Amino acid sequence: MKTQILAALGESGLQQASALNAGLAANDRIKYDFSLLQMAIEHARHPEQPPPSLKRERLAAGIDDARLDDAVASAQVVDKKVRVPGAAGILDRVEDDMRLMAAPALAAPLASDGSGFGDRLAALLAARPAAKDDLVDPEAISAMTHVGKGPDSLHRLVMDLHKRLNSMQAAMAQETLDGAAVYGLGAADRPLVSAFMSGVNRTSQLKFNHPGLATTATRTAGRLVIQNDIGETDAHVIVVHVQDRLVSITYTDVHPERLAFFQSMLRPRGFTWEAGRTGTLTAGSPFYLATGQVQAADDEACGANLEFLGSRLVFLIDWNRARKQLRGFQRGADRIALLSWAAETETGHRGFLELGGAVLVNRAIEATAGSAMRFGDRLCDVLGDAETTAFLQFVFRAATDGMLSSQSHALIQDRVRVALAAQFSNEEQQLLNRAAEHAGLVFELATLVRDGVREDGAQCAKRARRARGFEHDADQIVVDTRDAVRRRPEYAVFLPLLEAADEAADALEDAAFLLALEPLQGKALDALQQLADLLGAASQEWVKAVGHAGQIGRAKGIAESEDFLAAIANIGKLEHEADNAERELAANAIQHAGDFRQMHLFAAVGDKLEGAADALKKASLILREQVLEHVVDG
Known part of the structure; x- marks a missing residue:
């Protein structure tokens, strides 16, 4: 002890x-x-x-x-x-x-x-x-x-x-009860000790070769006392008192972060805690002490509290070491979240450490990242926070499952490398997927404008509000793409592509706003409808082009390539027709508009639609160059 x-x-x-x-x-x-x-x-x-x-x-x-x-x-x-x-x-x-x-x-x-x-x-x-x-x-x-x-x-x-x-x-210990050295227990104590040990034993395998979790239990001063040594650190101790279904914990640790983590693990069971205190070990090293308790309504609930408590202790072993090993890959809050996930799912972090911890991941990076990572980069700065967390969750699971099933370390390491390689190779496809999402939003905007040309003011106002939401979502995709390109400069081409397409989204949202200002009337309305129809068709071709580009990247099929090139050509053709339609609209507005406001509104909406067509053509040419140079030729 x-x-x-x-x-x-x-x-x-x-x-x-x-x-x-x-x-x-x-x-x-x-x-x-x-x-x-x-x-x-x-x-x-x-x-x-x-x-x-x-x-x-x-x-x-x-x-x-x-x-x-x-x-x-x-x-x-x-x-x-x-x-x-x-x-x-x-x-x-x-x-x-x-x-x-x-x-x-x-x-x-x-x-x-x-x-x-x-x-x-x-x-x-x-x-x-x-x-x-x-x-x-x-x-x-x-x-x-x-x-x-x-x-x-x-x-x-x-x-x-x-x-x-x-x-x-x-x-003096009289016997061993489910792995705990016990003596002097009353009849009512035994199921409580068994409940605690049920939790300890259920998860203790996750410590692998690390010593710890030895438990002693007895009855003294009218209450059950359970002590567990957790690991090897001198100041890492937990003592549990049980009396009248009240489970009281005294817990000490040299790491305040691990103390907070322990408290967070017990939060689902309703433990309440007094303010922590500090003390001093030999040579002046501080330790942190916390006392917590939870009252149960019946014996079954008391046993459940003890079982849950026992099951959490293994996740404290080497916790701070694991947190430090993750520094090169995640931000602080994400490291804590990952370790919390490892405890909640009973995956644990000891398998990760047994296989080398940071060394395991760094070797996978060296083998797979290539030019995607430079000296000093953190994995989250290259893959993104969510993607890095997902990858590390895979690493933790692969390490734990592999160790428990006695797989060779080399096999587990290879699985980690393959998973990381998939993360790096998927980046371009993910960016194409985001471009496809953006193209879908452009199509929605173009459809709102096309179908709203002849509607009354109330319906146009409703469409304008929907258009504002679509445009906001499109802007967010551009922001996300900008962040991704900052992490992976070799995919910088996606930023001007999305920025060009976003000019179309902005112009279409502006057109929806203008249509809601005042209902348009007269012979010029037919010319405006024709222009809006062309934008609907062009946006549909843009959706096709981006979708086919993603498929070409996977299979390089001849049919997909032909469909992609046809969509790009159609966008160019529709842009030319939109130029002519915009001029026709201007002529009709000057000749037939009822007043100056109507003439100005027709011209403004037409200008926005023609600008959207230009932007889609610009985006399509960027995408065409990317596909021909880096996909077909590559």
């Missing part, structure tokens, strides 16, 4: 015999007292900081003196000392509890192995600091509670005694 951090937590012991039970309970009280004195001195020196509350730790340690809850906030510097309310009683209790804690170790046969517990205890208690008038010397308290290099201390002795009591406790 991780004696240092468990001592700092002040958690109840996991023992059966009355001597061990009393000794480990004394350990809890001592560690609470040490923490209280240290925090009180720190707050007295820095009173501007909010004082922490140790009420929960006090209650967990079985100390009933509620006055101690105000000791930290009330501590004051007096000359070179600090007045801590109740300090004299605290130090007296420490001495009594030190003797109580040492008693089982001194009475056991192991005490003759040279540990020197008795001599150390006598010397250290003789030198313990005084607290007259509740005044303590900060240096003396520091000497008593330090655990680093240097002279012996009461804290170091407590840690050594705790380690001895824990080894004695392990030897």
Whole structure:
């Protein structure tokens, strides 16, 4: 067990015999007292900081003196000392509890192995600091509670005694229940321990070769206590108390990000958390502590909470390492989201790490990316955030499934390379698909204008609103294409292509807006309808051209090529006819328009439609050059 951090937590012991039970309970009280004195001195020196509350730790340690809850906030510097309310009683209790804690170790046969517990205890208690008038010397308290290099201390002795009591406790375990070392359980405790272990065992295979997840359970002080060591980090500990269907967790970690991740995993079960606190390990390294709980309505729900809790622990092992391994591929929030997905789907991240982590992906990039990536590029900057996340989800699944089914590492690595190669090769097709979406929007806009030439004002206004939405969607596709081209400069041709086509979308939306201003009438309306019909036909040919271009890229079929070239030719022909129709419209408007406003509106709508035809021709020529030079010839 991780004696240092468990001592700092002040958690109840996991023992059966009355001597061990009393000794480990004394350990809890001592560690609470040490923490209280240290925090009180720190707050007295820095009173501007909010004082922490140790009420929960006090209650967990079985100390009933509620006055101690105000000791930290009330501590004051007096000359070179600090007045801590109740300090004299605290130090007296420490001495009594030190003797109580040492008693089982001194009475056991192991005490003759040279540990020197008795001599150390006598010397250290003789030198313990005084607290007259509740005044303590900060240096003396520091000497008593330090655990680093240097002279012996009461804290170091407590840690050594705790380690001895824990080894004695392990030897006393009466049985193994579903993988947990248990003793002293009541009849009602066993299904709860089994529920917790059901969750642990269901996902523990996802740790692969990593040590950890050893569990101990017992009943003490009227409640079930379950402890799991999670992994190897000294400060990575979870202790679970269960009483009256209330599951309480004390969790410590050296990584605040992993603590937040752990809390987020338990959110679906309704756990509530107190504000986190910090402490200090040997050599000054900080650790973070959080306490949470959830109340169940019945035994079944309590067991479900414990099972879910147990199933989540494997996803904490090496979590921070996995997060760091993903830095070269994803942004911060996306890394957390990926690890959350790995936990929610019970895919896990340990398989990814077992196969090399970042090295696995980097080798695939070297083998497949070619000129698509340059030194310093992140994968998300080249593929895009969503595409990178999807690829890494595949990597995690392939690694986990492959490891669980004993596939060779080489085979799994090859699968990752093939998947990444598909991502890179699909980029051009994806851009063509986006161009096809844009072409569909242009066709919708042209149809709205064509069918709205002879409608009344209300219907034209409705069409204008729909046209505004289509034009907005078309603009967004251009923005997305611009981002994609920034990531993949070799596909830069798609940007002017979409920008040209978007000029047609803008002109058509403007035409729909103009038609909604005032109903058009007179003989010139026939000429306007003819021009609008030509734009409808041209936009339809543009849809065909983009669609055929995508198929040519896949199969290079002769029929697809012929259809593509025919569509491009038709767009050019329709653009020429639109020029003539626009002139015919202008002549009719001048001759037959009822007033100047009607004449101006006819001319403005005609100009927009002729501009849309020009833009489609320009886009079609860009696409034709792309297809002939880079697809057919390639």
